[in-house]
Amino acid sequence: xxxxxxxxxxxxxxxxxxxxxxxxxxxxxxxxxxxxxxxxxxxxxxxxxxxxxxxxxxxxxxxxxxxxxxxxxxxxxxxxxxxxxxxxxxxxxxxxxxxxxxxxxxxxxxxxxxxxxxxxxxxxxxxxxxxxxxxxxxxxxxxxxxxxxxxxxxxxxxxxxxxxxxxxxxxxxxxxxxxxxxxxxxxxxxxxxxxxxxxxxxxxxxxxx
Numbered sequence: 001x002x003x004x005x006x007x008x009x010x011x012x013x014x015x016x017x018x019x020x021x022x023x024x025x026x027x028x029x030x031x032x033x034x035x036x037x038x039x040x041x042x043x044x045x046x047x048x049x050x051x052x053x054x055x056x057x058x059x060x061x062x063x064x065x066x067x068x069x070x071x072x073x074x075x076x077x078x079x080x081x082x083x084x085x086x087x088x089x090x091x092x093x094x095x096x097x098x099x100x101x102x103x104x105x106x107x108x109x110x111x112x113x114x115x116x117x118x119x120x121x122x123x124x125x126x127x128x129x130x131x132x133x134x135x136x137x138x139x140x141x142x143x144x145x146x147x148x149x150x151x152x153x154x155x156x157x158x159x160x161x162x163x164x165x166x167x168x169x170x171x172x173x174x175x176x177x178x179x180x181x182x183x184x185x186x187x188x189x190x191x192x193x194x195x196x197x198x199x200x201x202x203x204x205x206x207x208x209x
Contacts, residue, residue, distance in 0.1 A: 015042025036206075063091065096132025099200070103136045106198040117194070124188055124199040126162040130207035131200060140200045143207070158192060160185045162205060 011023045018041050020028045033039050040047060054070065061068060075089035090105075092098035103123065110120040125131075125140040132138070138147045139154040147154075161169045163181050170180055189199070 017041045017043075094132075096134040096137045099131045099137040099140070100134050102200070103140070103198070110197055120195060120197045122156070122158060122192070122195045122197060124158045124160065124185075124192070124196055126201060126205075127159050128162055128164070128205060129200075129202060130205075131202070158188055158196070160188055 010028070012020045013023045014021050015030065015034075015038075018030055020030050020034075020042070022028070030038065030042070034042075058068075063071070071091065078089050079087055090101060092101055106123075107121050110117055114120075123140050125142065127142045129141050130143050130146075131141050133146070135150070135153055136155070138150060140157055141147060142159060161181055161184060163179065165174045168174075168177070168181070170177070172180055189196070
């Protein structure tokens, strides 16, 4: 909220295509796709028509004991394009809660399917990672600027250096380094696998500090 004290906030009134338009009519290029959720642009006519068509039927219903045709159709398509072996879909309305659900699922899996493995409730993550702002998501993240105040609330995790060629923590150069940064990750997986419920990793570290 500091930014709101230092500068007058931008009040966005509408959007069109790749642009946001404020209450004074000034246009801004939406370079983050409004935090990665408007990939096809604002007020896309095809999406607007589909949205209106659905709103004319129903806007929302719970998934507690119920389902709906769009959810079924989307799940079927996601499974079709997903890697082989992924045959279930669990919906979440944002990234942070999706991470929370994934963490809980991982722990519950080991408890119910492999109880003989013993307690597996620790997670490995990469430094500089950002997975969201809920407590579990912050616990498996590593951006001090955002989360240092909440350390007393976080659960303990294991962390490793990310592959970061621009500022290599090992002061090596790719490709002669032979991806030496992966070695510590493999060592943790081998030495702590009995306690690990999972390894959470971003394919692309977009919000790294």
